[in-house]
Amino acid sequence: MNINTLQTLLFVPANRPERFAKALSSGADAVIIDLEDAVPPAEKDAARSTLAHWLTGQPPASVLVRINGTDTPWFNQDAALCRADAVAAIVVPKAEDPDALTELANASDKPLLPFIESARALALLNDIATANGVARLLFGQLDMALDLAMDYPPPAGELQDQTPFLPIRSQLVATSRAHELAAPLDAVYTAFNDDEGLQNYVREGAKLGFGGVLLVHPRQVAPATQALAPTQAQINWADKVMAANEQTNGAVVAVNEHMVDSPVVARARRILQHNRH
Template sequence: MDLNTLQTLLFVPANRPERYEKAMASGADAVIIDLEDAVPAAEKDGARNTLAGWLESRPAASVLVRINGTGSPWFNQDTILCRSSAIAAIVVPKAEDPGALSELANITDKPLLPFIESAQAFARLDDIASATGVVRLLFGKLDLAVDLGMDYPPPEGEPHDESPFLFARSQLVMHSRANGLAAPLDAVYTDIHDQQGLADYTRQSMKQGFGGVLLIHPKQVPPARAALAPTTAQIAWARRILEAERRVNGAVVAVRGNMVDAPVMARARRILQHIEAG
């Protein structure tokens, strides 16, 4: 599993083993078995045991697991589970301590995908992004909203105004790039029935520099994957740009009245490379 190229990551509760295989067959790039928020405290140990048995028959590096936080009573047993060869990486909730992340990576010998979901995490974002074992950052929008006392999420029927999170999202993208990490993955879209809303949300994430999105239901996978793919208009635009580049041998050129220079040409190449890779 190439953690750097994942675009759609689907959560499934660890206490719902009947959903494991459905999630694996959903078409998502990766599945995150969730031992944390999705599992009530009374079911944590049973869910972990069930997951451990299932992992025994899984191929190497085929699934991700979100463990419970470092301060929880389940953390130590969760880390032991994560030594399984079937686990490709550990999703770390409420990451705030770079040292604790490095220690977890050393103990488990697994790459880490920490959730950035508090003011303290954003205050230490550069140290977290550069910590040993960290390969990619995840945006925990809902927990951040609680931590900051934000008026979010909106009541049913009201629009999802994402503008209050623009600064946080920009920080994730910038710090990921500065530390040589793949583009971060955006927070979940909570309305599982609103496929158009999810598509719009995902396209906006891409515009802001995110590399993909976290999902909470298999029905979200197709619209998210479609939204992440270049549009027909983008593909046509990229081909026009690269045709102009060939004509002028990389020099600055006007295409339909718009200046095209090296960064624009690089963007066009990236679009077509996405098509070739997909």
């Protein structure tokens, strides 16, 4: 599993092992088995035990696991569980301590995907991004909204306005790029029956530079995958740009009354490469 190229990552609760197979066959690029938010405190130990047994029968590097936070009583045992060969990477919630991330990476020898979901995490974002073992950043929108006392999420049926989160989301993208991490993964879209809303959300994230999205239900996989693919209009535009570039041997040229120079050509090439995959 190449952590850097994952685009659709589907959560499944660790206390629902009957859902593991369905999640793995959903078409998502990766499955995150969740020991944290999805599992009530009284079920944490049983869920970990069940997951540990299940992992022994899985191929190497086949799933990701979200552990409980470093400040919880379940952290040490969760971290030990992640040494299993079937665990490709560790998803770390409420990451705020770069030193704790380094210790976890050294102890587990696994890539880390820390959730950025608090003001403190934003303040330490550069240190978190450069901590040993960190592979990609994840955006935890719901916890971030709670920490910042934001008026989000709205009541069911109302528009999920993402405008207040634009500075934070852009900060994750820019910091990831500055430290040569793969593009970050965008937060979950909680309305799992709203395909149109999900697709608009995913496309907006892609415009900002996110490399993919976290999902909470198998039925979100197909619309999210479609939203992440280049549109036919983008492909047609990219074909025209590349054709014009070849005809002029790289000189600045106009396509549809828009100037085309090297950054535009690079963008067109990226679209066509993405389409081929």
